[in-house]
Amino acid sequence: DAGITQSPRHKVTETGTPVTLRCHQTENHRYMYWYRQDPGHGLRLIHYSYGVKDTDKGEVSDGYSVSRSKTEDFLLTLESATSSQTSVYFCAISAGVGYEQYFGPGTRLTVT
């Protein structure tokens, strides 16, 4: 299995609080992605990174920010969590354009 970890694996937080999710890889892959998965919507891309300090928005980026200061770490921040951000968040990595992506185990976030 690809070396991808996510932390925390589960989190319950209150509306309005900031939350940071971490994705860590040991594969030295250039591309990293954050997705959310909700019933009826499938996997939706939030943000992605194509190198250290190089990030771009996905299809559902509102309310989220990301940072990548090292190849191995990609952070997703919810500046002020809302109940609509209750979801399962997956991180993925890829060696390059057109390559397959490998997923981390996911973080279950509940915003009350």
Place this chain on the structure above:
Amino acid sequence: RKEVEQDPGPFNVPEGATVAFNCTYSNSASQSFFWYRQDCRKEPKLLMSVYSSGNEDGRFTAQLNRASQYISLLIRDSKLSDSATYLCVVNSAGNTGKLIFGQGTTLQVKP
């Protein structure tokens, strides 16, 4: 129209059956195609890449029809352990490395 469309199912089949899933994609410029498997409450895992010439991995066969923008997955001799959701995945055109995921087809294999 969704970029990647799949029949959500569920497909309920007996053990030993052969089952086929289909998927259509809208962007004719897409170059990379995959099937992923996702078990309940788990992360998606790569099942196989799909090549233009078609490819087989044990009981699994994937086919690509670029002219019709259609991808298929055939599972022979279904096992109980094949029960899962199967995601059709296509790369987004351009140099972003982004993949577009279908919503998945659910397979339930019954004893």
